[in-house]
Amino acid sequence: MSLRLLEIILPVESTSSIDDLPRSDTVLGRWDDRLNDEQAIVRLLVKASNTEAMLDDLEGRFAHVSGFRVILIPVEATLPRPASDDDATASQAAKSPERISREEIYADVSEGARISRTFVAQVIIATVVAAVGLMRNDNAVIIAAMVIAPLLGPNMSLCLATTLGDTRLALESLKANATGLSIALVFSMVLGAVFVIDVDLPSIQSRTTVSWGDILLALASGCAGVLAFTSGAPSALIGVMVAVALLPPFAVCGLLIGSGDFVAARGALLLVATNVICVNLSGVLTFAAQGLRPRQWWEAERAKKALQLAVGIWLLLLAVLIVLIYQAAAE
Structure with missing residues (x-):
């Protein structure tokens, strides 16, 4: 059972109001x-699946109270163990989303949209490692580049921004994505110009064409990335799935451009475009299926329109790419 501890700081006279919260019956300990x-701290032990609803209740009631603040702390374990759910609590839990809270997801995912020295260094290192693995046809080295997962954050944050209708986060995510991809392209092009690239190597050849399997892989990657984030899994575990669809084919594209093989590079670029579209499409739909919505109704309405627009654009781009894939195959 995944648990969270809410530390609520508020005026002393307001502490009794917590008893009247709609979901106070879901609290496991107080x-x-x-x-x-003047101030008091109230600690509430709740299930992770009930945290979002509790946070919404608290913010709705105390957001304008001076000195109010909530600190959310993951709980590894507690003794004695919480009692098993009774029928009423189990029924209430069934209505709660099976994920961590919106605030936790936003804090984790939005961090990936920041352009920092660490982010730039990770992109460079991952690109170099991936390029070496591709040139040596060494899958173990390619997987090592995926574990670094520098392109995971910007793509997941773009999916989240689209789902919540967060324009600021969307712009930051696009900027981080463009920066990461540009750096990866430049460094892989330099490596392609310096070293001899054997296009017939399976690790390179397989990433110069697009098949239905590649589309399914990219769709599964975006879905897996979001599901892992919403369940609170470590990013190192989920980065491999998303990176397999993004970094290696983009490194192949740069290597081939650097070596002067523009025909094969075009196929790799088509694969990259397909993967980016599919990862974001499935990521947005998975966030929506997980019931992730803004708290306020007017924000939810705006987010719904942004979601519909984004899904329409991604589907249109995917349809265009499928036509290009068929044309490339015909050639």
Whole structure:
């Protein structure tokens, strides 16, 4: 059972209002302490699946109260163990989303949209490692590049921004994506110009064409990335799935451009475009299927329109790419 501890700081006279919250019956434990004459801290132990609803209740009631703040802490274990659900609690839990809270997801995913020295270094290192693995036809080295997963964050944050209708996060995600892909392209082109690239190597040849299997892989990658984020899995575990659809084919594209093989590079670029579209399409749909919505109704309405527009655009682009894939295959 995944648990969370909510530490709520608020005026002393407001602590009794927590008893009246609509979901107070889902609290597994409560502890109150006085910080001073004016403020108190209330600690609530809740299930991770109930955290979002509890946070929404707290924000709706205390957002305008001076000194109000909520700190969310993951709980590894607690003794004694929480009692098993009774029928009423189990029925309530069935209505709750089987994921961590919106705030946790946003904090984790939005971090990946930041362009920092670490991000740039990860992109460079992952590109070099992937290029070496591709040139040596060494799958173990290619997987090592995927574990670094520098392109995971920007793509997942773009999916989240689209689902929530968050324009600021969407722009940051697009900027981080463009930066990461540009760096990867430049460094792989340099390596392609310096070293001799054997296009007939299976690791390179397989990434110069697009098949239905590649489309399914990219769709599964986006879905797996979102499901892992919403369940709170470590990013190192989920990066491999998304990276397999993004970094290696883009490194192949750069290597081939650097070596002067523009025909094969076009096929690799088509694969990259297909993967980016499929990862974002399935990621957005998975976030939506997980019930991720903004808290306020007017924000939810805006997010719904943004979601419909984004899905329409991704589907249109995917249809165009499928036509290009058939044309390339005919040639």
